[in-house]
Amino acid sequence: MDLLALSRFQFAFTAFVHFIFVPLTLGLSVFIAITKTLYLKTKNPLYDELSMFLMKLFAINFAAGVATGLTMEFQFGTNWFQYSKFVGDIFGSPLAIEGLMAFFLESTFMGIFLYGRGRISEAMHTFSAWMVALGSNLSGLWILIANSWMQTPTGYKIVETQQGIRAELTDFWAAVLNHTTIIRFLHTVDAGQITAGFFVLGVMAYFLLKRKHVEMAKLGLKVAIIYTSIVSVLAIIFGDIHGYYVAKYQPLKLAMAEGIWNTEKGAPVIPIGWVDQKEQKTYAPIAIPGMASFLSYHDFNAEVKGINDLIKEYQQKAKDYESKVAELEKQYAVNPTPELKQQIAEYKAYAKAYNISHSDLPSVNIVFQSFHFMVGLGFLFVFISLWGLYLLKKGTIYQNTAFLKTVLYSIQLPFIASELGWFTAEVGRQPWLVQGMLKTADGVTYFNTSANVLFSVITFILIYTGIFVIYVKTMKKKVQEYAEKDVVVDYETVPNTVQVGMYSKDTKGGV
Template identity: 40%
Template structure:
């Protein structure tokens, strides 16, 4: 198969960023839960909350390490594979990335040592403060990354200048660029998705312990708190998604048309629950709610929604893939609402932890929010094609001029090998820590204490 540089570079960037994005949502979601767990410990002073907090700190640390390691590569890809794009957006894109490093990553990393190693070395209030700062740092990191990406979706506060024949975008108003039209709603959508993903990890491990009849108090409390976070996040997502769709309709109407397989501009536009679209015949079939797309976007069934035929065909996104990824993401979101609300009802009735079939469902369900978050980004990024910066720079124009397809292929294969090994190391560490359980840390500390006492006796003698 003879792939060109653009295709291979897009595959490479998609692979590296999708692999990396497995981990930040876990860190963000678990950061929130760590704050809740440790706050409950400080309020109640119950030993069980200390055990819960300290166990999940270990899982958080393993996830954080792999997330950082896998994310470094992408910054280099901007220069190696996407040099033309980097020159065009560098003056703008660099600002939020620099802010992410200064105000988010340094904050997160600076307090991480206290979070991991300071439990018996600092006061409880100081340790909780460090936990909050790490959680806040992970959220702020997501904010600045989403700001940078959102500017590409809805570019504002810039002017185009030309130096020596090279066009580039320059910021005219930093804060207008930061709070561009899609930034806040997309940030909310991303962060709530991360909360759900982190909560499902905790519920999956909690369900495992309950089914094994091990660490029952630990597992039931962890599961219950994570379930409440997952339920609230799942209920919030359709509301945020509704606002997001209105922003997309206003600034990226071709993307919304691709989401719903809408070819003709029309009032009373249908909203598809499930279906199939064919851009060749320009037909979409399936189960649809008549007029619901118009109502959701405009607040009236008579609202007009633009179809793909309003745009040149060369400006259409890849409609089939975007349509399916978007609808699968929505379907998973609806499943999360049904699952978490039913589980909350069973928890309220005191029967949740007796329902073996439901707990077994939560074991593999940890993968579903990961898939949903990935599908959300696939829909957003493929939906703005063929633009790498909406309306300003095409993806085909952003590629590096000096790189060859052979070089990209070699680096892609190497990345696949290294990332596969890294993924299995991550799975191994998680598996080991989960099998050791929450009591393992106390056993280690008891061993250190006994060894220390022996050394004191030796010194005294």
């Protein structure tokens, strides 16, 4: 593997492992805040117990996320120097704000929640839960602001300096609230809520199957199934809107995700298929005519551009910009103004960025399969949650072993769906680091060595694998230990409680 391939693999691997922990952080913090608010309203101590238990699991997940996320920022300097030099003026601001505002807000109030119980008022304890949720999701927002700028850049100008051509920020709010930031944030955060919903459903199902902390598990399962049903349906809506923006601003990503090689009207959706990139063909045993056009543009006859035609279009753009550069350089020789110099730098960057070929494309099949499996899992989540709602209405959800085992073994599925969504977004953005401005191949640290990167890749694989194994074992151990724990609850304050854990309501004075 050459320097570029190794640098890409290292960042992809670290991002993949780090993103395992991100969705649960986003979603579980909100769920904990909701359960704590329910306790404040109902005074049912089971809600309080549930929120404390879940916050301990959240803390483990948070620690793993921090440990795996810190190294990613260092890679911008070590492996992606050219990228950092090109966009550092813009990309650095959201990352700094995320650390200074969101991270410290989240970590500070998490400590208050975990260690302030009984030391601060219940209202302040509830407030701290909401601050953890706010911090978690603000963190996600600023990271997605940075990422969305890479996908659809706005609020910048390209200038030529002594260090070379680079992008400079001209409008902070235009860069922050660009074309896709809001819907990308909603879609990603909602995926986190689904992850949290299924996580809580699975853990509560485990308690019910083991007949441990039954009443708390029933309460948690009820809240989780209502919560998960709402966010699962919202994911379909957000996904549809997000797809529309991808079609409008990133047509090459859409073409790869749908496996469309040649431009066509009434383009079909291929639910199951395989992409042969060498032959430039997508094998489709099943195809639904017009659906890709409808889902992308809300028109069954809309034209969807294919990969081959888009590459030709981008190559023509590159030639057009090269012609403009030659013309402007002649004007600059006669009248060397700063405006002409900036425009020349801008057109040079665009000419280089749009000069792509088929060899610059990522694995189209990875984008295609990731996108389709993500969508399929999204509809599966809707089905499972609506099944749970039906059983809840019937009053049989707590005894339905099939449903309980289904949600228990489905805990990992939203994590997988989130990773697939990340693959679709980031692999699908290739061959650019910054859409239409900087190719991935031009962002690498050219003076680095393959040996250095290979050493760090092996080190990261060993360390990150160890972190993941410890994380899984610790989470599993905490849940199992809690299952055997005697929960201290004042039964006189628990309404309609038959059993708490292994103890009946006849027990007085708590356990």
